[in-house]
Amino acid sequence: MEEKVGQLAQIAGVPYESEQSEITGPVAEMGIPRKLLPIAGSVLGVSGAETVKRIQDNYLKENRLGIPLIFMVDVIHGFKTIFPIPLAIGASWDTDLAEESARIAAKEAAVSGVHVTFSPMVDLVRDPRWGRVMETTGEDKYLNERFAESFVRGYQNNNDYSDPYAIAACVKHFAGYGAPEGGRDYNTVDMSERQLREHYLSGYKAGIDEGAELVMTSFNTVDGIPATANKWLLDDVLRKEWGFDGVIITDWASLGETIPHGVAANEKEAAQKGIDATVDMEMMTFTYSNHLEELVEEGSVDEEQVDQAVLRILKLKNKLGLFENPYRTASVSDEGSIVFSEENRQKALEVAENSMVLLKNEQNTLPLVPNEEKIALIGPFGTDENLLGAWSWRGEPNTASQVLESMRKVVNEDNLLYSKGSNIEEITTEQLEEAVQTAEKADTIVLALGEHWEMSGEAASRTNIKLPDAQLQLIKRLSELKKPIVTVLFNGRPLDLNGIEEYSDAILEAWFPGTEGGEAVTNILFGKANPSGKLPMSFPENVGQVPIYYNRFNTGRPYESAPNDKYVSKYLDSSNYPKYDFGYGLSYSDFELSPVQLSKNEMTPGDEITASVTVTNKGERAGKEVVQLYIRDLVGEVVRPLKELKGFKKIHLEAGESEEVTFTVTEDMLRYYHPDQTFRSDAGEFEVFINNSSHTSHTETIVLTNK
Structure with a gap:
């Protein structure tokens, strides 16, 4: 039993970096029990082929069962x-590139001894204001679903673990x-079950349906109960309803x-709640x-509960081939040729170019x-190395x-x-005076501004999401020179x-x-690359x-119905609308979309309708456009969103080229969660929008009947 319980523990790699018999200093402060060192199931936060092999060797010498x-x-x-x-990869609206980025990350990690990544965050x-927005792909469930699938496919190579580079x-x-x-x-989350199911759960399910091995x-909290001890969430929904039989890790x-949440009085009660909720592995x-x-021993937990958790962990180890080869793909020589290779950097450059949004x-x-x-070129990010994120x-x-350094490759010394x-x-x-003197000698000012990397990420929530005052002061002063200003954020x-x-x-x-950030910015500023990113999240005014x-949702008193009336849903001191909408992004090309064409206007539940537009590049250079399909359910049992993303396609058009872009509208795209939590559609009218952002009036109406 002690060995079984050991498999359910994950320990930060610190104890294994020194003699296992010694637990002192910071390691002792973590409260790691000495008995766990030869029986723990997993190590957190260690990589490097040589280090991983050494730790695995030392561990297996002490582990009775090998x-x-x-x-x-x-x-x-x-x-x-x-x-x-x-968040930037989400702005590419390119799921193939997302998958490729995950494949490269998996390959580099695998040769460095890594077996599991705690990604994707969906x-x-x-x-x-939430700092961890940087780890997501945005505000829309459909977009999140597609990227969740892509990342899982990339890491796990379509669940093919015969591939040594799949993690x-x-x-x-x-x-x-x-x-x-x-x-x-870390704050409270409180929403209805219908809202949770309608918008928030679908991204996780998409990743799980794609084969993700862990959750x-x-x-x-979810409905007042911490997620880690939430039996309804983990057992009823994740395990039983969705059929997930992989590893749940805290x-x-x-x-x-x-315990500080206030749902467990002590560690013993926390353990009881965790195992009852079918949590398999406890992190730290x-x-x-x-x-x-x-x-x-006292009968509060059935031994079968522990056995099932252990079995899920052992199955994962077996699937990864660790019993046959406990080092798997870890290789010092492969690290040298694969990790941070020129080929990988070129792909990072391509992803960066596709993720940037011209606002x-x-x-x-x-x-x-x-x-x-x-x-x-003026601003703290002109030479800042911290372009990688938190x-x-x-x-x-x-x-x-x-x-x-990247701009110096394309602009001679006299002109930069x-x-x-x-x-x-x-x-x-002194900095401000020098900046003004520099700008006075130039025709155009490029400002490289932004957040410190520690201003976003975990534990980096902010109430003020403007740039720091120092940078606002800089741009305001330079604007007085009346010269064109290009701001890179x-x-x-x-x-x-x-x-x-x-x-x-x-x-x-x-x-x-990322790694090729400076190069990507330069390529876009000087037109070597044509911006094609679209916002995965709205920018507020x-x-x-x-x-x-x-x-x-619409309201009973929508602002649009009477914008000059005080008694409608609006602010007195601000617009109702974002500064830049979800799905928005400019290009150096000029794309024109035709009105929406429908194959027909009426459909039955087993039927489908094709909706299409013709996209023409009327610009003088080739470029990419993201064509977006939105649908609005005009009347439902509950209030329905003003529009919802239901499809997108990123296309490449040469100058003067046209392409017809077609989407298939099916009944399942019209479904939503009803008050009784059933997921189904209603007969009635639906508006179909196709445009290059969520701000769209290109619409036609279809009717779903029950005939």
């Missing part, structure tokens, strides 16, 4: 070759973690945190290790023409391409000026762009773009509108 450790880490958007943050989020994916954080009150990390619980210490608290044996481009300020004018883990900032302008959060009089969340938007002639949202999202 059951190997499984190594799990956070490979979120790349291992050593860092891709753009997941939490739907509508509040940019197991862990869908997280189950469930509703992206909806904390006030956007504050990680979330820190938050997030860091979240089972122990049921030790309630199972300290109390499960006792609970079984504004007045009078065709962009693209810039090399060496036809003097350009002043979850890059093994990424090395000093290996990332920088904006200035540089000044730092400010630090990220501070500015001196590096950030991990949608921003309140007041103080930026009004002074910028062009705005490029670069996010945290100001933080007071948050949460603001495209698929909102």
Whole structure:
């Protein structure tokens, strides 16, 4: 029994980095029981082929049954070759590129000894104050579903573990973690079951249906019960309703945190609630290790419950081939040739170029023409190495391409000026004066601005989602020179762009773009790459509108019905609408979409309708456009969103080229969760929209009948 319980424990790799008999200092403070060291099931946060092999060797010498450790880490958007943050990958609207990025991350991780990644994070989020929005793919369930599938396919190579480079994916954080009150990390989540099912659960289910081997619980409550101890959520929904028989693992210490939550009086009760909820593996608290044996002995826990948890963990180890080869693909020589290879970096460049969103481009300020004018690059991100984001883990900032060094490859020395302008959060009089003097000598100013990488990510919630005052002061002063300003933004969340938007002639949202960020920015600024990204999340006009999202409900007093009436749903001091809508993004090409054409206007439940538009590139350069299908259910048993994304296609068109883009509308696309929690459609009228953003009036009406 002690060995069984040991398999349910995950320990941070620190104890195994030194003599296992010694637990002192920080390791002792973690409360790791000494008895766990030769029997624990998993190690967290260790990679590197040599290190992993050494730890596995030492462990197997002490483990009586020769059951190997499984190594799990956070490979979120790349291992050593860092891709753009997941929110940026979502902005690519390119699921094939997402899958390729995950395959590369898996390959680099596998040769470095990793077996499981805690990715993808598929939490739907509508509040940019929450720091972990950077790890999601945005505010829409359909978009999240498609990216969840792509990431799982990429990591697990379509569930083919004969591929030595496939690693197991862990869908997280189950469930509703992206909806904390006030956007504050770890905070309470409170919503109806219908809302949870309608919008928040579908991303997890898409990843699970694609074959994800693990699910990680979330820190938050669901209907007043912490997710990690929520039997309805984990056993009734995840296990029984969805048929998931993989490993459920807690997030860091979240089972122990049921005590401060106030649903467990002590560790013993926490262990009872965790095993009853079918949690298999406990990360970095030790309630199972300290109390499960006792609970079984006294009859509070059936030994079969423990056996089932152990079996799920052993099955995962077996599926990965660890009993035959406990090192799996770990290889020092392969690390040297595969990790951070030039081929991988080129793919990171491609993903970064596709993820950047051109938000504004007045009078065709962009693209810039090399060496036809003097350009002043100003701002703290001109030479900042921290373009990787908060979850890059093994990424090395000093290996990332920088904006200035990349621009120097295409602009000669006489035509490229540089000044730092400010630090990220501070500015001196000398910095400001130098920036002004530099800008005065230039024809166009390129400002590289953004958040510090620690301003987004876990435990990085903010009430102020503007850029720091130092940078706002910088752009305002430079605007007084009356020269064109191109602002490039590096950030991990949608921003309140007041103080930026009004002074910028062009705005490029670069996010945290990863290893090849500087190169990608330069390619877009100078037209070598044509921006094609679309926002996966709305940008508010100001933080007071948050949460603001495209698929909102109408009200009984909609603003649009009487915009000059006081007694409608509106703000007195702000618009109802975002600054930049979900699905929005400009291009250097000029795409024109025809009116929507339907194959017919009426359908029955077993029928389908094709909806199409003709897209024409009327610009002078080739480019990519994301064509988006939205549907609105005009009357339902419950209030339905004003529109919902139901399909998208990213197409490439040469200058002057046209293409017909067709979507198939089926009855299952019209279903929703009713008050009795059944998922079905209603007969009636539906509006069909096709456009290149969620802000669309290209519509036709279809009728679903029960005939």
